[in-house]
Amino acid sequence: MVTLKINGKSHTVDASPDMPLLWVLRDLLGMNGTKFGCGVALCGACTVHLDGIPRRACVMPVSAAVGHAITTIEAIGDTPIGKKVQQAWLSLEVVQCGYCQSGQIMAASALLAKIPAPTDTDIDQAMSGNICRCGTYPRIREAIKQAAHKPATARKEG
Amino acid sequence: MGQMSRRQLLFAGAAAGGGFLLGWHLDALPRALAPTARGSQSGFAPNAFIRIGSDGRVTLIMNQVEMGQGTYTSMPMLLAEELEVGLDQVHLEHAPPDDKLYGLPGFGIQVTGASTSVRLLYEPLRRAGATARSMLVAAAAQTWNVDVASCRAQKGVVTHTPTGRKLAYGALADKAATLAVPENVALKDPKDFKLIGKPAKRLDTPAKVNGTAQYGIDIRLPGMKIATVAASPVVGGKVIDVDDSKAKAIKGVRQIVRLDDAVAVVADHMWAAKQGLKALVIRWDDGPNGTISTDDVVQGLAAASQKQGVIVRNDGDAPSALAGAPNKIESVYDVPFLAHAALEPINCTVHVTPDRCEVWTGSQILPRVQAGAAKVTGLPPEKVVVHNYYLGGAFGRRLEVDYVPQAVRIAQQVEGPVKVIWTREEDIQHDVYRPHYYDRISAALDARGRPIAWMHRIVGPSIFARWAPPIFKDGIDADAVDSAEQLLYDIPAIRVEYVRHEEPVVNTGFWRGVGNTHNNFVIESFMDELAAAAKQDPVAYRRALLNKSPRAKAVLDAAAQAAGWETPVPEGRGRGVSVLYCSWGSFLAQVAEVSVSKDGEVRVHRVVCAVDCGIVVNPDTVKAQIEGGIIFGISGALWGEVTLKNGRVEQSNFHDVRVMRINETPKIEVHLVRNLEAPGGIGEPGTSVTGAALANAVFAATGKRIRKLPLENQLRSA
Numbered sequence: 001m002v003t004l005k006i007n008g009k010s011h012t013v014d015a016s017p018d019m020p021l022l023w024v025l026r027d028l029l030g031m032n033g034t035k036f037g038c039g040v041a042l043c044g045a046c047t048v049h050l051d052g053i054p055r056r057a058c059v060m061p062v063s064a065a066v067g068h069a070i071t072t073i074e075a076i077g078d079t080p081i082g083k084k085v086q087q088a089w090l091s092l093e094v095v096q097c098g099y100c101q102s103g104q105i106m107a108a109s110a111l112l113a114k115i116p117a118p119t120d121t122d123i124d125q126a127m128s129g130n131i132c133r134c135g136t137y138p139r140i141r142e143a144i145k146q147a148a149h150k151p152a153t154a155r156k157e158g
Numbered sequence: 159m160g161q162m163s164r165r166q167l168l169f170a171g172a173a174a175g176g177g178f179l180l181g182w183h184l185d186a187l188p189r190a191l192a193p194t195a196r197g198s199q200s201g202f203a204p205n206a207f208i209r210i211g212s213d214g215r216v217t218l219i220m221n222q223v224e225m226g227q228g229t230y231t232s233m234p235m236l237l238a239e240e241l242e243v244g245l246d247q248v249h250l251e252h253a254p255p256d257d258k259l260y261g262l263p264g265f266g267i268q269v270t271g272a273s274t275s276v277r278l279l280y281e282p283l284r285r286a287g288a289t290a291r292s293m294l295v296a297a298a299a300q301t302w303n304v305d306v307a308s309c310r311a312q313k314g315v316v317t318h319t320p321t322g323r324k325l326a327y328g329a330l331a332d333k334a335a336t337l338a339v340p341e342n343v344a345l346k347d348p349k350d351f352k353l354i355g356k357p358a359k360r361l362d363t364p365a366k367v368n369g370t371a372q373y374g375i376d377i378r379l380p381g382m383k384i385a386t387v388a389a390s391p392v393v394g395g396k397v398i399d400v401d402d403s404k405a406k407a408i409k410g411v412r413q414i415v416r417l418d419d420a421v422a423v424v425a426d427h428m429w430a431a432k433q434g435l436k437a438l439v440i441r442w443d444d445g446p447n448g449t450i451s452t453d454d455v456v457q458g459l460a461a462a463s464q465k466q467g468v469i470v471r472n473d474g475d476a477p478s479a480l481a482g483a484p485n486k487i488e489s490v491y492d493v494p495f496l497a498h499a500a501l502e503p504i505n506c507t508v509h510v511t512p513d514r515c516e517v518w519t520g521s522q523i524l525p526r527v528q529a530g531a532a533k534v535t536g537l538p539p540e541k542v543v544v545h546n547y548y549l550g551g552a553f554g555r556r557l558e559v560d561y562v563p564q565a566v567r568i569a570q571q572v573e574g575p576v577k578v579i580w581t582r583e584e585d586i587q588h589d590v591y592r593p594h595y596y597d598r599i600s601a602a603l604d605a606r607g608r609p610i611a612w613m614h615r616i617v618g619p620s621i622f623a624r625w626a627p628p629i630f631k632d633g634i635d636a637d638a639v640d641s642a643e644q645l646l647y648d649i650p651a652i653r654v655e656y657v658r659h660e661e662p663v664v665n666t667g668f669w670r671g672v673g674n675t676h677n678n679f680v681i682e683s684f685m686d687e688l689a690a691a692a693k694q695d696p697v698a699y700r701r702a703l704l705n706k707s708p709r710a711k712a713v714l715d716a717a718a719q720a721a722g723w724e725t726p727v728p729e730g731r732g733r734g735v736s737v738l739y740c741s742w743g744s745f746l747a748q749v750a751e752v753s754v755s756k757d758g759e760v761r762v763h764r765v766v767c768a769v770d771c772g773i774v775v776n777p778d779t780v781k782a783q784i785e786g787g788i789i790f791g792i793s794g795a796l797w798g799e800v801t802l803k804n805g806r807v808e809q810s811n812f813h814d815v816r817v818m819r820i821n822e823t824p825k826i827e828v829h830l831v832r833n834l835e836a837p838g839g840i841g842e843p844g845t846s847v848t849g850a851a852l853a854n855a856v857f858a859a860t861g862k863r864i865r866k867l868p869l870e871n872q873l874r875s876a
Contacts, residue, residue: 016409019429027384027427032376033369035550036428037501038582042812045501073369086367093359093778096786097226098366099501099550105367124821131812133501133551134226135789137823139782 002062006031007075017063021055022046024062025072033073033102037131044130047103048072054110056129073102081147082109088147096134104130108144117148208237208290214314214328216243221253221260222279223270223522224362225549225556226786227841228779231360232276233283235775239353240287240346242311243327245361255524255544267626270522271557271668273742273839276775280837281345288343290334297333298325348773348834355832357778362548374520374547375505381574382507383412386431386581387564388438389420389588392805393664394445397421401439408433415571422568428579435581447805450663452594455802456492459596459659463490463617467655468633470643474651479611483602487691491599491680492866495800496592496669499815502550503585504561507577508569510535515542515566516575520549522556530562535570553790554668557625558590586815587807591800592669593618594661595638595676599684601649607692609703611651614642616677619660621667633658641674641740641846642681646710647703663805670790671845674740679795682736682850683865686857696735696854697723709770710739713747713831716768720829721749727858731763734854738847744771744838745831748788750851751824754860758873760796762824762852767844769828772835780840781828787844788826793817795849799868 003012004024013028025031025048034057037045041056048057049071076082085108088094095101104127111118111126118126123144132140209217218237224230234248253260253268260268262278291311298316299306302323309318314327348354365371390396400421402414410430415422423434480486507518508531515535521527524544531542549556565578580588595618602611620635629636634656636643642654669675689699697718704711714737718724727733731753738746751764765788774780797816801808809815853864856873864872 019427023427023429027429030378031369032372032378035373035501036375036503036579038812039432040582040811040813043501077368089367090359090363093363093782095226095360095363095366096228096782097501097549097551098363098371099373101366102369128819128821131501131817131819133499133553133790133817135786135818135823136782137789137818137820138785138826140820141823 002066004062004065004070005068006070007072015062018061020058021048021060021062021065021070022057025057031072031074035099035102037100037103042131043100044103044107045100047106047130049106049110052110052113054107073106076106076109079109081112084147084150085109085112085143088143088150092139092143092146094136094139094143096136100130100132104132104140108140108147111144112148118144208241208286210290210294210327210331210334212328212331214326214331215249216241216247216314216327217249217251219251219253221262221268222275223252223520223546223549225270225520225522225552227275227783228360228776229270229275230362231358232775232779233279234361235353235358236280236283237287239351240284241291243314245353245358247314250361252546255528257525265626267523268525269557271554272672273841273843276837277743277839280773280775284345285343288345289340292340292343293334293337294327294330296337297330301325301330301333354775355773355777358776360779372547373502373550374507374518375502375550375579377507377518377547377577379507379509379575383424383426383572383574383576384428384431385415385422385424385568385572385576385578386428386435387420387422387568387578387584388435388440389564389584390442390444391587391807392442392444392447393662394447395419396443396445398441398443400441404437405434408437413572414438415568417564417567420564422578424568424572424576432581444805447663450805451803452801455594455661455663456596458661459594459617462657462659463596463598463615465657467615467617467657469653470634470639470656471645471652471654474611476611476613476651476653479651480600480602480613483611485603485691486600487603487687488598488600489684489687489865491597491683493595493676493679494798494867495594495664495666496794496798497586497589497800497809497815498553498555498669499586499812499817500551500553500555503582504555504580505578506561506565507575508565509575510566510569513537513541516545517542517562517566518545518547519562520547520552520556521559522549522552523559526559527562530559531566534563534566553670554672555589558667560590560665582812583810586810589800590665590667592675593621593666597680599680601684601688603688603692607688607694609647609649609688612645612647612649613653614681615655615657616642617657617659619666620658623658625667635673636741637668637673639673640677641738642677644739644741645681646707646739647685647700648706649703663802664807670787671842674738675791675794675846675849678736678738678740678846679849679853679867683853683863686734686850686854687863690857700735700737707739709745709835710737710747713737713745713768713770716829716831717747717749717766720768720827721751721764721766723749727751730859732855732857732859734851734856734858736847736850736854738843740843740846742839742843743836744769744840744843746770746843746847748847748851750848750855752852752855752859754856754873758870760852760856760870760873762792762822764825764827765848765851766827767829767847768831769840770831770833770835771838771840772833773837774830774832775837777830780830783840784828784844785826787842788848789818789823791845791848792852794845795852795867796870797868799871
């Protein structure tokens with residue numbers, strides 16, 4: 001039995017220590033927002049946060065997630081940065097098929113948590129592990145910038 | 159295609175559960191059938207229909223599926239525009255599979271693909287909305303006993319203008335259902351459009367940013383098992399034997415299912431299934447294709463290209479003009495197999511019981527999902543229930559249903575429902591690939607360098623002959639020759655030929671941009687060769703040949719101007735241009751700017767694309783589709799290649815199926831050339847127009863003419 005802290009709640013699951021977190025989330029806990037794309041950390045569709053750091057759940061043994069705060073797409077909107085990222089995604093109509101977007105939003109939220117006003121190079125570095133076959137990259141870039149701009153505006157207002 | 163029959167029949171009646179139902183039929187059915195249809199859905203089947211409930215709820219039954227292209231927004235826009243309701247008032251329900259009821263006009267197949275949704279449903283959906291509105295207004299006028307002309311509809315409410323009395327659609331629905339369907343309802347003049355042509359927020363996106371959108375792979379059912387599968391690595395191969403002792407010992411593995419051409423591991427979860435699959439020792443009989451490599455495929459195509467093909471277009475006498483020409487240019491082009499690599503791996507969930515089969519998946523072609531399951535189980539189609547979900551990318555891959563019979567055969571051996579998920583490796587190696595094509599093309603130039611004769615011989619398999627045999631006519635595959643047949647350049651002698659050459663070693667099918675992705679690469683690269691031979695500017699050279707095609711000329715001018723074609727190219731870069739016209743009815747021109755490193759790496763800096771797709775429904779969706787199409791096209795042209803060795807696909811995952819990433823993505827500018835021409839397709843042309851623009855830019859930057867894709871391979875080996 002493994003106990004995990006996911007989105008602020010404790011979950012105990014019957015999983016072998018080497019079972020990747022992705023399949024624990026999807027198949028044992030029914031949290032389907034985190035996606036399977038490649039299984040070998042090449043596409044980023046399964047990106048989650050471990051203590052705020054973006055990680056590929058498809059190659060992360062569940063044992064490595066024990067004792068850490070796991071955040072998934074289902075709860076990223078509860079954080080101020082995640083909420084802003086989601087809003088920017090909708091405001092700029094980033095999404096097409098949407099399958100990669102959970103991972104994109106998780107990667108973007110982690111980037112903005114670390115670097116509040118990322119440069120294009122920062123965006124390239126943080127986001128190049130996330131594949132989008134629909135080709136929404138130009139809008140992802142703009143949406144990250146828009147989301148980055150919002151806290152600054154909020155601070156001015158405050 | 160695209161024009162609705164004037165004899166179309168609309169029908170109306172009481173909807174189940176109260177309210178008002180309006181449908182239409184796209185075929186010209188005998189008028190006598192109309193009365194039997196009233197008040198009944200069976201007996202007279204609509205292509206799609208609107209339901210307006212007594213509670214005012216407006217439902218559009220959609221025969222098109224959402225795979226990222228925005229059709230769940232553009233289709234309701236068409237309806238809402240004429241029905242006079244807000245876009246937020248329209249609810250969507252997916253149509254069940256039925257070609258007879260929901261087949262696209264001109265295709266007869268209930269399919270989402272070929273950039274058809276807006277092109278073929280633009281008028282039918284508007285007409286349905288206008289007819290319903292007219293009946294609701296008539297119902298209001300009767301209720302108040304006033305002249306219809308004194309009433310008007312807006313936002314789902316009918317107002318009697320002189321007195322200000324109002325009735326909502328919901329209150330009028332039951333009465334409207336009893337009225338006769340008007341024969342000819344006027345559609346709006348486009349200048350009066352409130353929704354069409356204005357950016358609309360997509361309706362499917364909120365669920366796609368918070369993880370709640372449901373794709374096929376997300377289905378969960380009580381008692382469901384998860385399976386993953388290894389099919390024969392060679393097409394036509396069979397399982398000889400399986401040692402599953404190690405797989406069965408893995409915790410969570412429940413069952414090994416052996417089919418004649420595949421082995422599946424059924425487990426409690428995907429992790430156990432994947433481990434189990436890895437632990438299987440399968441001995442395969444490769445069959446007749448087990449020794450074939452890519453070189454064999456190319457040799458087969460090259461040999462076939464020596465024969466004359468079926469003549470697709472024949473203006474003037476191109477062979478004679480070429481035979482006697484002093485200035486003649488001849489080239490051979492060659493494009494590889496391509497994988498789709500949609501990010502949602504192929505998956506299908508099935509529950510088979512003795513008298514019923516249920517299927518959960520994401521498909522572009524639901525009736526074939528149903529038929530595929532019916533055939534395997536022997537059940538009548540009506541006993542096969544198909545549930546469709548959002549598609550996590552499709553790009554043509556989900557026009558095929560090969561994975562459905564496979565999943566059903568597995569499910570037949572499993573107690574309860576089973577979700578079959580392909581690993582990424584299985585998805586790449588068992589795709590239905592874009593065909594490998596081989597083209598011979600030649601032209602004769604006059605003394606001023608203008609082409610006076612053009613011959614284009616296209617060699618490749620026919621997808622239509624397999625996928626929709628009635629469309630394969632007189633030996634011509636309309637897709638394989640698309641855009642070559644419609645060549646817009648003003649050349650006195652044009653001959654286009656098609657040589658059908660099937661390669662048994664892999665399955666080939668539609669890939670975003672389909673036939674004209676390959677043809678446009680050939681034609682527009684070759685036009686560049688001609689311009690170079692004539693020592694003329696590539697834009698000016700094309701422009702001089704487009705006097706009979708003002709829309710093509712207009713997009714070429716728009717793209718050239720926006721790209722600053724006349725301004726110097728930044729140091730070390732080259733600009734390339736391409737123009738596209740094909741059966742989708744849209745005109746595109748593109749200018750790409752690239753640089754090429756010493757070791758042959760191509761960096762795409764900027765892409766400018768001008769698009770005339772006629773009437774635009776949702777301009778932001780058009781831009782998004784073109785942006786995405788260009789990026790898909792860059793991935794394909796620079797790196798895309800599926801190769802075979804010993805009958806096996808050599809690539810397996812995103813380390814060797816290279817696709818564009820954000821750090822490689824150029825600045826993309828899309829310019830819409832707006833007019834009131836009939837709407838054209840936009841899902842695919844952005845991809846089709848890209849390859850040639852890149853190859854021409856590479857030529858401008860390096861002087862190297864690449865006639866074989868992918869570009870980077872050739873630059874490295876050159």
